[in-house]
Amino acid sequence: MSTQFDAIVVGSGISGGWAAKELTERGLTVLLIERGPMVEHQVDYKTEMLAPWELQYRGQGDAQLFARDYAIQSKGMSFNEWTYHHFVNDRENPYQTTAENPFQWRRGYQLGGKSLLWGRQCYRWSDLDFGANAADGHGCDWPIRYADVSPWYDHVEQFIGVSGSREGLPQLPDGQFQRPMAMNAVELALKARLQTAYPDRKLVIGRSANMTEEKEGRSSCQYRNICARGCSFGAYFSTQSSTLPAARATGRLTLITDSLVDSLDYDPKTRRVSGVRVLNTASRERKTYTAKVVFLCAGRSTA
Ligand code: SF4
Structure with missing residues:
Protein backbone atom coordinates (compact mmCIF):
# COMPACT_ATOMS: atom_id res chain seq x y z
CA MET A 1 0.00 0.00 0.00
CA SER A 2 1.27 3.45 -0.94
CA THR A 3 1.97 5.86 1.90
CA GLN A 4 1.71 8.95 -0.31
CA PHE A 5 -1.70 10.47 -1.04
CA ASP A 6 -3.08 13.69 -2.44
CA ALA A 7 -5.07 14.17 0.76
CA ILE A 8 -5.38 12.56 4.17
CA VAL A 9 -8.64 12.78 6.11
CA VAL A 10 -8.44 11.97 9.82
CA GLY A 11 -11.77 10.79 11.21
CA SER A 12 -14.65 9.16 9.37
CA GLY A 13 -17.66 10.84 10.98
CA ILE A 14 -19.91 13.34 9.26
CA SER A 15 -17.21 15.86 8.30
CA GLY A 16 -14.56 13.23 7.50
CA GLY A 17 -16.94 11.26 5.31
CA TRP A 18 -17.90 14.42 3.45
CA ALA A 19 -14.27 15.42 2.95
CA ALA A 20 -13.45 11.96 1.58
CA LYS A 21 -16.41 12.03 -0.82
CA GLU A 22 -15.78 15.53 -2.14
CA LEU A 23 -12.05 15.10 -2.57
CA THR A 24 -12.20 11.68 -4.27
CA GLU A 25 -14.97 12.86 -6.59
CA ARG A 26 -12.72 15.74 -7.64
CA GLY A 27 -9.93 13.36 -8.60
CA LEU A 28 -7.73 13.26 -5.49
CA THR A 29 -6.37 10.05 -4.02
CA VAL A 30 -7.50 10.07 -0.40
CA LEU A 31 -6.51 8.14 2.70
CA LEU A 32 -9.36 8.08 5.24
CA ILE A 33 -8.12 7.16 8.72
CA GLU A 34 -10.43 5.95 11.49
CA ARG A 35 -9.14 5.24 15.00
CA GLY A 36 -11.93 2.78 15.80
CA PRO A 37 -13.00 -0.55 14.32
CA MET A 38 -14.65 -1.23 10.98
CA VAL A 39 -18.45 -1.01 11.00
CA GLU A 40 -19.51 -2.20 7.56
CA HIS A 41 -22.94 -1.03 6.40
CA GLN A 42 -25.64 -3.76 6.62
CA VAL A 43 -23.10 -6.22 8.07
CA ASP A 44 -21.92 -4.89 11.42
CA TYR A 45 -25.04 -3.32 12.96
CA LYS A 46 -25.06 -6.15 15.46
CA THR A 47 -28.07 -5.11 17.57
CA GLU A 48 -30.15 -3.58 14.79
CA MET A 49 -32.88 -6.19 14.68
CA LEU A 50 -32.81 -7.42 18.28
CA ALA A 51 -36.03 -7.29 20.31
CA PRO A 52 -35.90 -6.27 24.01
CA TRP A 53 -36.27 -9.87 25.17
CA GLU A 54 -33.15 -10.82 23.21
CA LEU A 55 -31.01 -8.48 25.35
CA GLN A 56 -29.81 -9.37 28.84
CA TYR A 57 -31.33 -6.27 30.44
CA ARG A 58 -34.30 -5.91 28.06
CA GLY A 59 -32.78 -2.74 26.57
CA GLN A 60 -32.20 -0.92 29.87
CA GLY A 61 -28.61 -2.08 30.10
CA ASP A 62 -26.40 -2.91 33.06
CA ALA A 63 -26.88 0.06 35.41
CA GLN A 64 -23.65 -0.62 37.31
CA LEU A 65 -21.62 -0.90 34.10
CA PHE A 66 -23.12 2.26 32.66
CA ALA A 67 -22.49 4.24 35.87
CA ARG A 68 -18.88 3.01 36.08
CA ASP A 69 -17.78 3.10 32.42
CA TYR A 70 -20.23 5.39 30.59
CA ALA A 71 -20.96 8.13 33.12
CA ILE A 72 -20.93 10.85 30.44
CA GLN A 73 -22.04 8.97 27.34
CA SER A 74 -25.05 7.50 29.14
CA LYS A 75 -26.52 11.00 29.59
CA GLY A 76 -27.24 11.12 25.86
CA MET A 77 -30.63 10.51 24.33
CA SER A 78 -29.69 7.57 22.12
CA PHE A 79 -27.59 5.68 24.66
CA ASN A 80 -29.04 2.30 25.71
CA GLU A 81 -28.29 -1.40 25.72
CA TRP A 82 -28.69 -1.59 21.94
CA THR A 83 -26.31 1.27 21.21
CA TYR A 84 -23.69 1.60 23.94
CA HIS A 85 -21.05 -0.20 21.85
CA HIS A 86 -21.21 2.86 19.54
CA PHE A 87 -20.04 5.13 22.39
CA VAL A 88 -16.62 5.40 24.01
CA ASN A 89 -15.87 3.99 27.42
CA ASP A 90 -15.49 7.13 29.59
CA ARG A 91 -13.39 5.34 32.20
CA GLU A 92 -10.83 4.28 29.58
CA ASN A 93 -10.93 7.62 27.73
CA PRO A 94 -11.00 10.36 30.39
CA TYR A 95 -10.75 14.08 29.68
CA GLN A 96 -10.65 17.19 31.81
CA THR A 97 -12.47 20.50 31.70
CA THR A 98 -12.16 23.61 33.81
CA ALA A 99 -14.80 24.24 36.43
CA GLU A 100 -15.92 27.34 34.51
CA ASN A 101 -16.26 25.55 31.18
CA PRO A 102 -17.53 22.01 31.72
CA PHE A 103 -18.89 20.10 28.77
CA GLN A 104 -20.13 16.61 28.09
CA TRP A 105 -18.06 15.18 25.27
CA ARG A 106 -20.03 12.57 23.38
CA ARG A 107 -17.74 10.35 21.38
CA GLY A 108 -18.07 7.35 19.11
CA TYR A 109 -14.88 5.55 18.14
CA GLN A 110 -15.83 3.45 15.13
CA LEU A 111 -16.10 3.83 11.38
CA GLY A 112 -18.75 6.48 10.84
CA GLY A 113 -18.17 7.99 14.29
CA LYS A 114 -21.15 9.95 15.54
CA SER A 115 -22.76 9.96 12.10
CA LEU A 116 -24.34 6.73 13.34
CA LEU A 117 -25.65 8.47 16.46
CA TRP A 118 -26.59 12.02 15.55
CA GLY A 119 -30.07 13.51 15.95
CA ARG A 120 -30.62 14.00 12.17
CA ALA A 209 -32.13 13.52 7.42
CA ASN A 210 -34.50 10.55 7.59
CA MET A 211 -35.62 10.03 4.01
CA THR A 212 -39.24 9.79 2.88
CA GLU A 213 -38.25 8.82 -0.67
CA GLU A 214 -35.84 6.22 -1.99
CA LYS A 215 -32.52 7.45 -3.26
CA GLU A 216 -29.47 5.81 -4.88
CA GLY A 217 -29.71 2.39 -3.27
CA ARG A 218 -31.08 3.76 -0.01
CA SER A 219 -34.62 2.99 1.17
CA SER A 220 -37.11 5.40 2.68
CA CYS A 221 -37.51 5.45 6.46
CA GLN A 222 -39.57 2.74 8.17
CA TYR A 223 -40.32 5.06 11.15
CA ARG A 224 -38.99 2.69 13.79
CA ASN A 225 -37.06 5.31 15.80
CA ILE A 226 -34.14 2.97 16.46
CA CYS A 227 -31.63 4.73 14.24
CA ALA A 228 -28.60 4.78 16.58
CA ARG A 229 -28.25 1.02 16.25
CA GLY A 230 -27.30 1.61 12.59
CA CYS A 231 -29.76 1.36 9.72
CA SER A 232 -29.43 -1.28 7.02
CA PHE A 233 -32.12 0.52 5.02
CA GLY A 234 -29.68 3.42 4.69
CA ALA A 235 -32.69 5.60 5.44
CA TYR A 236 -30.87 8.19 7.52
CA PHE A 237 -27.72 9.99 6.60
CA SER A 238 -24.54 8.45 7.95
CA THR A 239 -21.05 7.97 6.59
CA GLN A 240 -21.88 4.32 5.96
CA SER A 241 -25.12 4.93 4.07
CA SER A 242 -24.08 7.91 2.03
CA THR A 243 -20.66 9.52 1.78
CA LEU A 244 -18.51 6.40 2.13
CA PRO A 245 -20.18 4.50 -0.75
CA ALA A 246 -19.77 7.59 -2.93
CA ALA A 247 -16.08 7.90 -2.06
CA ARG A 248 -15.48 4.19 -2.56
CA ALA A 249 -17.20 4.28 -5.97
CA THR A 250 -14.51 6.62 -7.29
CA GLY A 251 -11.80 3.98 -6.79
CA ARG A 252 -9.58 6.67 -5.27
CA LEU A 253 -10.29 5.99 -1.59
CA THR A 254 -8.08 4.04 0.78
CA LEU A 255 -9.68 3.38 4.16
CA ILE A 256 -7.85 2.18 7.24
CA THR A 257 -9.49 1.49 10.61
CA ASP A 258 -8.07 0.72 14.08
CA SER A 259 -5.55 3.41 13.19
CA LEU A 260 -4.90 6.17 15.70
CA VAL A 261 -3.25 9.37 14.48
CA ASP A 262 -1.12 10.40 17.43
CA SER A 263 0.79 13.27 15.82
CA LEU A 264 1.34 15.28 12.66
CA ASP A 265 4.52 15.69 10.65
CA TYR A 266 5.41 19.33 10.15
CA ASP A 267 7.81 20.56 7.49
CA PRO A 268 9.52 23.71 8.83
CA LYS A 269 10.82 24.59 5.34
CA THR A 270 7.38 24.81 3.77
CA ARG A 271 5.73 25.58 7.13
CA ARG A 272 3.04 23.06 6.31
CA VAL A 273 1.82 19.79 7.74
CA SER A 274 3.24 17.09 5.50
CA GLY A 275 1.71 13.92 6.93
CA VAL A 276 0.45 11.96 9.90
CA ARG A 277 1.94 9.37 12.23
CA VAL A 278 -0.35 6.43 12.87
CA LEU A 279 -0.44 3.72 15.52
CA ASN A 280 -2.32 0.57 14.60
CA THR A 281 -4.21 -0.11 17.83
CA ALA A 282 -4.54 -3.83 17.08
CA SER A 283 -1.00 -4.73 15.93
CA ARG A 284 0.86 -1.82 17.63
CA GLU A 285 2.64 -1.23 14.32
CA ARG A 286 3.60 2.37 13.58
CA LYS A 287 3.48 3.99 10.15
CA THR A 288 3.75 7.43 8.57
CA TYR A 289 1.59 8.64 5.69
CA THR A 290 2.23 11.79 3.69
CA ALA A 291 -0.01 14.02 1.62
CA LYS A 292 -0.20 17.48 0.12
CA VAL A 293 -3.10 18.34 2.39
CA VAL A 294 -4.35 16.93 5.70
CA PHE A 295 -7.92 17.36 6.96
CA LEU A 296 -8.42 16.91 10.71
CA CYS A 297 -12.04 15.86 11.14
CA ALA A 298 -11.38 14.19 14.43
CA GLY A 299 -13.97 14.83 17.01
CA ARG A 300 -16.52 17.52 17.67
CA SER A 301 -17.87 18.10 21.15
CA THR A 302 -21.58 17.99 21.88
CA ALA A 303 -22.62 19.84 24.97
S1 SF4 B 1 -33.76 5.74 9.62
FE1 SF4 B 1 -35.86 4.98 9.66
S2 SF4 B 1 -35.63 2.87 8.92
FE2 SF4 B 1 -33.59 3.53 9.56
S3 SF4 B 1 -33.39 2.90 11.71
FE3 SF4 B 1 -34.16 5.01 11.71
S4 SF4 B 1 -36.39 4.78 11.83
FE4 SF4 B 1 -35.58 2.82 11.17
Missing part, protein backbone atom coordinates in the same frame (compact mmCIF):
# COMPACT_ATOMS: atom_id res chain seq x y z
CA GLN A 121 -32.56 17.27 12.50
CA CYS A 122 -31.35 19.64 9.76
CA TYR A 123 -32.19 23.35 9.89
CA ARG A 124 -30.79 26.13 7.78
CA TRP A 125 -29.55 29.26 9.43
CA SER A 126 -31.13 32.45 8.09
CA ASP A 127 -29.83 35.99 7.77
CA LEU A 128 -31.35 36.61 11.21
CA ASP A 129 -28.73 34.20 12.57
CA PHE A 130 -25.81 35.33 10.40
CA GLY A 131 -26.56 38.97 11.24
CA ALA A 132 -27.32 38.48 14.95
CA ASN A 133 -23.83 39.28 16.25
CA ALA A 134 -23.65 42.50 14.25
CA ALA A 135 -27.17 43.47 15.32
CA ASP A 136 -26.71 42.98 19.06
CA GLY A 137 -22.97 43.74 19.31
CA HIS A 138 -21.92 40.42 20.82
CA GLY A 139 -18.93 38.46 19.48
CA CYS A 140 -17.61 38.94 15.94
CA ASP A 141 -19.76 39.56 12.93
CA TRP A 142 -20.06 36.51 10.70
CA PRO A 143 -17.91 36.95 7.57
CA ILE A 144 -20.64 35.34 5.44
CA ARG A 145 -24.37 35.71 4.98
CA TYR A 146 -27.13 33.30 4.01
CA ALA A 147 -26.69 33.94 0.29
CA ASP A 148 -23.09 32.70 0.51
CA VAL A 149 -23.93 29.42 2.19
CA SER A 150 -27.32 28.71 0.60
CA PRO A 151 -25.91 26.85 -2.47
CA TRP A 152 -23.92 24.62 -0.10
CA TYR A 153 -27.03 23.85 1.92
CA ASP A 154 -28.60 22.84 -1.43
CA HIS A 155 -25.63 20.65 -2.28
CA VAL A 156 -25.69 18.82 1.05
CA GLU A 157 -29.47 18.41 1.33
CA GLN A 158 -29.80 17.02 -2.18
CA PHE A 159 -27.11 14.45 -1.51
CA ILE A 160 -27.99 13.31 2.00
CA GLY A 161 -31.78 13.37 1.67
CA VAL A 162 -33.69 15.68 4.04
CA SER A 163 -37.46 15.47 4.49
CA GLY A 164 -39.41 18.60 5.38
CA SER A 165 -42.17 21.02 4.46
CA ARG A 166 -41.72 24.26 2.57
CA GLU A 167 -43.11 27.07 4.72
CA GLY A 168 -41.64 30.32 3.39
CA LEU A 169 -40.53 31.41 6.86
CA PRO A 170 -37.80 34.07 6.84
CA GLN A 171 -36.34 32.77 10.11
CA LEU A 172 -36.16 29.16 8.87
CA PRO A 173 -35.34 29.08 5.15
CA ASP A 174 -36.75 26.24 3.07
CA GLY A 175 -34.38 23.72 1.55
CA GLN A 176 -34.18 21.02 -1.11
CA PHE A 177 -36.57 18.77 0.75
CA GLN A 178 -38.00 15.35 0.11
CA ARG A 179 -41.70 15.22 0.97
CA PRO A 180 -42.40 15.91 4.67
CA MET A 181 -43.25 13.24 7.19
CA ALA A 182 -46.95 13.26 8.07
CA MET A 183 -48.02 14.71 11.39
CA ASN A 184 -49.89 12.40 13.72
CA ALA A 185 -53.41 13.15 15.01
CA VAL A 186 -52.22 14.92 18.15
CA GLU A 187 -49.79 17.09 16.20
CA LEU A 188 -52.49 18.02 13.66
CA ALA A 189 -54.90 18.95 16.45
CA LEU A 190 -52.24 21.05 18.18
CA LYS A 191 -51.35 22.76 14.90
CA ALA A 192 -55.00 23.68 14.28
CA ARG A 193 -55.49 25.02 17.83
CA LEU A 194 -52.24 26.97 17.64
CA GLN A 195 -53.16 28.60 14.36
CA THR A 196 -56.53 29.64 15.74
CA ALA A 197 -55.12 31.05 18.98
CA TYR A 198 -51.88 32.49 17.56
CA PRO A 199 -52.20 33.06 13.78
CA ASP A 200 -48.62 34.37 13.58
CA ARG A 201 -47.15 31.13 14.95
CA LYS A 202 -46.45 27.98 12.97
CA LEU A 203 -46.14 24.36 13.98
CA VAL A 204 -44.12 22.57 11.29
CA ILE A 205 -42.93 19.01 10.95
CA GLY A 206 -39.27 18.43 11.76
CA ARG A 207 -36.74 18.68 8.95
CA SER A 208 -34.84 15.48 9.22
